[in-house]
Amino acid sequence: MNMLNIRNKFLAALATIMMLASCEATDQELFDEIPQDVALTTADATALQAFAAGAYKPLVGNWGGHNSLWSLHEVSSDELVITQKGADWEDGGQWIRVHQQNYQPAEQSVGNGWGYCFSSIATVNNLLKSFGTNEILRSELEVLRALSYLWLIDAYGNVPIITEIDTDPTPPTKTRAEVYAFIESSILNNIDNLPATKTYTTVNFFVAQAMLAKLYLNAEIYKGTPEWQKAADACQEIIDGGVYSLEANFFDNFKSDNAASKENIFVINYDKNNGTGFNLPQMTLHYSSQATFNLQQQPWNGYASQEEFYNSFDTDDARIRSFLAGPQYSSTGARLTDLSAEPTDPDGADLTFTPEINMLFPNAFRQAGARVAKFEFPTTSGPDLSNDFPIFRYGDVLLMRAEALWRLSSGSAEALSLVNQVRARSWSGNPLASLTADALLAERGREMFAEGWRRSDLIRFGKFNEAWWEKAASLPTKNIFPIPQGQIQVNPDLVQNPGY
């Protein structure tokens, strides 16, 4: 073979390869995920459904799990407590601080609650940017965004308002009154585009009215001037709609397959398989309770009810079944034991949930405290429940209208009748003769236990800063949570709430 020939071919081949191969790498492709230019431009009807699903999905995220906004609302109120049991549940003291309303800007739960709301807001804004010309979808999304702001105004008060047209990467803090106005206009501008039919997991006309009711009911707290009549009117719109009614059995609203509830207006769509994150059995039950429900995983022995709150329930009130208390048994009827029970525990090793709790920390008894059982725990449950979590419920609407009417006129007969209507379902034969602030608050407590509204109710009734078990009186600045430390670090235009 001719050597020169080989050499030339070799050189030619090399030169060709070097020329063909551009020295810039290819653009990054995605194979198992979808890039932005595909994701936010495909707009056929099915894709829009999926996008709408995507807008609601962030709500499923961290609401019904531990360290969530729900955890903050419940543990900072007089309903639930997470005691420290020796080394167990010390967790840096977060839950003791939250119980004592001494929460700090660096608390994980404070950061989680913020992220939960703003992730949903960003998802909505991204969809509005791409599909905002679809008027029906726009209305639904703007009201959904207002729901996140409804949580934010209640929890954090002063937060940035971000819409799809904003381009400032460090959006500044707005006052609580400005946030109030934004929520109100977002709902009012869009409410007439929403369907006035039952939707259950998505926003409709009645969900928007329920949001308005919550906003107006707390208007005095949020912006300094009350809006009782508007609150009462919004509730009346829902009552007049005739789409919802009270379930005969209170607990049907919280059972595992509660999709048929006539009472639930808007739920977070949890599913043990497809929509996970509602971990209540793990969060509240004792380790040994695994055998009661044949749970797939051992529970964590965390959340329990405070004794005084438990005692606000009458034994004749069916709603007392919202708690698990007393001696505990396995699914086959065997008495459960806790071999690690403290030697000083008067109940000994036999597992008994006593409403009384010996101390907040450091050595609370492992068995102390009634547990949350309002939501059904089906046997053989995994850590994730299928019970949809009601955010707005007809029973709450009736009580809200009752309260608004009572605030307008303490002798309102309709107010008394509405409260007794709700009360009679679970505690028949014991109607209230008249309404007082304490009676209304207690009734709301029994009806709305563990649904995440107690903190807001206590603030509205002026009770949140009072002293209670293992908690001293607190300053009014504790009525809103601090802006998370992590957020102030990344956004210098945020202003920390006063008192933190």
Next chain:
Amino acid sequence: MTKLYLYSSRVLAALLVLVSSVAWAQQSVSGKVTASDDGSAIPGVNILEKGTTNGAVSDADGNFKINVGSNATLVFSFVGYTVQEVVVGNQSAINVSLVSDITSLSEVVVIGYGTQEKKEITSAVVSVSAKDFNAGNQTSPTSLIVGKVAGLSVVRPGGDPNQSPTLRLRGITTFGGNSSPLIVIDGIVGASLDNVDPSDIATMDVLKDGSAAAIYGARGSSGVILITTKSGKGGKGAYANVNYNGFISVDQVANKMDVLSASEFVAQGGTDFGSSTNWFDELTQTGVSSTNNISIEGASGNTTFRGAVNYRDNNGVVKGVDFQRLNTRLSLTHAALDGKLRFNLGLTYNDRDQESINLSAFRYATIYNPTAPIFETGETFGGYFQRPLFDFYNPVALSKQQQFIGERKNNLSNYRIEYDVIENLTLALNYSTDKETGLNGSYWSKKDFATGFGSGGQARRDTYENERRLFEATAKYAKGFGDLNTEFLVGFADQVVNNEGFAVQTRQFLYDYTGFDGIDFGAIRNGANTEASSYANQDNLRSVFGRANLNYKGTYFLSASVRGESYSGFGKNEKTGYFPAVSAGVQLTELVDLGPVSNLKLRASYGVTGSLPPASNLAIARFGPGGILDFDGDPLTTGDQYVSLTQISNGNPTLKWEEKTEINVGVDFGLFDNKLTGSMEYYTRNIDDILFNVQIPPGAPNPFDPINEPANVANNAWANIGSISSAGFEFTASYNDVKLGPINWTPSLNFTFYDKATINSFKVGELGPGELRLATPGSPGQNNNEIIRNIPGQTLGNMYGPIFSGIDENGKYVFPARFLNAQGVLDPSKFEVIGNGLPDGEFGFTNAFSYNNIDLSFLLRGAWGHDLYNSYRGFYENQDASSNSWNSVVTDKTPFVTSAPTFSSLYIEDASFIRLDNVSLGYNIPVKGGAFSNVRVYAAGQNLFTITKYTGIDPEVRYNDTENGNSFESNLAPGIERRNIYATTRTFTLGVSFKIK
């Protein structure tokens, strides 16, 4: 053909001998020339009668015959070996053993894309060859050079045979990028270490400084380890040798935590189940492993070859932890056109099966109630004793009822053509594929109390394929211009990496019988504890590079290089980076006579390298499948169920590489004719544009491109922010063959002083944390108190906590008031630095002795100045209420504490240590003639003793946190010994090796 060649070369040799004997027939001398390192015959050795032109050449078997005059001296010389002179006297038979020329300055060092003589090297490069490798049962290539290279840490805390060592070169270089050195196997950049069996490695070269590594551009920041495998040697004529090496090793538990005995536990108030069990002993065993290695190497005509097969059967000290590995390697080289055209083929196949257990069994074996029996009556849990207490699982049951297996196959194929186009110019094309496929299976029995019981039995299978295809073209031009020798290199590389895989998990099995082999026996295939998932990704890296090496009179040396790298995973505004380097050196002994100083070279280098982002898709906003939304909430109607499209990451079009700038100054020295050799290095390095997953405000517009990128759905994005810097001093020295009477002693010492990495900043503009708190001790009760804080201006990985000042009369912790808030409770904002997990220094001290046919070598190794958080003490030594279910660990540091365990300086221990890491003793059995040669028996011991004040399991440096799956956060949390640490082991090995011709 082979036979013909053999025959003709023998005839030729015989003729030569005959001719010379005719001319100078006075005294006949014959003998054999062999190599001192492996005893193999050396053909082609020049044998010259000193002062004459009378000579001979050894034949293919190394035999020679020569006739010499009286008082003759024979001079034996061969390339790569020290010239040896032998006075003939009246001997008629002279056998000569030539010593490999290792200490000479002509030693060849492998650098990126080529080799260089050691005397020309101007950057920090260390070469370790097979004879200096650590002995014993070394299952990982990098274990071979533990303690041999100053500045290279190879750590494998605990004794898990399935765990690969963690590598750090000159400490931490990155946390977002890849912190392990780049591996190059026989020139294949980025090849997986799993492709090569330690037995097949000839040399390992470590490129330590930025200038040496810069030719590898955006992957060079963590240093480079170049592995050269053994291959057939040409130049010896036609031959073929078969080598065998086999050994058996025994593993024993070297260290574990002491706990209370059953009676002590009961006396302390623990629940008494009436039995007495040493759980640790029940979990562990004496592990017996075996390894067999056979290789055939040889040459024929213009073809050289080597084929090898390795089989390892490794059993750890824990029942159910083991692996079997079959590794096959073939390398074939052929030269054509008078050697101008060269072909090289390298094929490797690696087949590995492994079995492991849930490592938390170690924790339960330490803390499980010692009065509990292993078994009790009742089939619910398979006859094992179990109780429904928090975090309380029978460790024996856990190790038996959860099963994890993995099968892995690696296939590395390399095809190379080199062609000398014109004199001095060589073109090379190289194409390689490196493919790993794996199939894993896991099964949790229906009776496994920890997991399987609740889910009714649970099975998982997953499979994956990772493939790296690399094409490289290089041109090399080497030419001397008078006193100036030059070498130029240019090249182009194109690499495509593909990763893909899928996984399935089902649960609720009727029988345990099929395990993961019958995954469709699982009744539930959707929801918690089940899985159906897949992934696929691909990236592309294109590079151009060039280098010039200049050598003037063997006195002045200069090297300069640059590499341009374009990576698909960079943001679209930052597609290409350039990585330059320059280094220079001067050999002072060429300029002035320094007496006993036979070598003194000063060098300095500057180099820029990079680290790639840890994944290729971090620069772009990605949308993935979220959960499924069921619009009516009724799972029975399926038409209204949609997989939600969820934005799972925020984009950053400015994302690019990390950039490390390193300056290295060094001295190579030799004294007494290079009997004493060594080097010293000082380096400083600055790493900028550190890749970081930063918090960004959720809900706000994208901070990098607020117009085009979607708003921040998640609260984080990858960005280049912040910088760290570090420095160090390295010293290496070796004295060759100190005579201790008849014993030869070669001590080699290396040590490193680290100036630990300092965080300069974590911020660019508003992005980046003011500080980063990481690593909580964990459950129970210590989930929220991060113990490590990375703060700008401070050393990376500082541990923060209160300083323990004692205990009061009730056994409660006492802390100084300055750590407490107004309520008398510990206040994290007042904590101080109480430790750091990074070492101040490390050393390795190897001593090799030889006496006749016996050789002995040992390696002492250690690190100092690093702290460890002893998790076992931090959770389980307190006499608190929980001790009635958990056993307590007892050390000489255990105080009487009744408070709930709380992190403080009490649990931070100085973990400085000295370890007798490796001892080997060998005997070369003299064999006369026959087919067998190089017969050697040897024994080795690994991890024989450790001197340390640390009371945990293993004082080894922890560069990362094993309980943090996020490699980024893991690298920022050094110095934590977690509770699932595998027991350390002590290994004894007995082996034999020989050669057959």
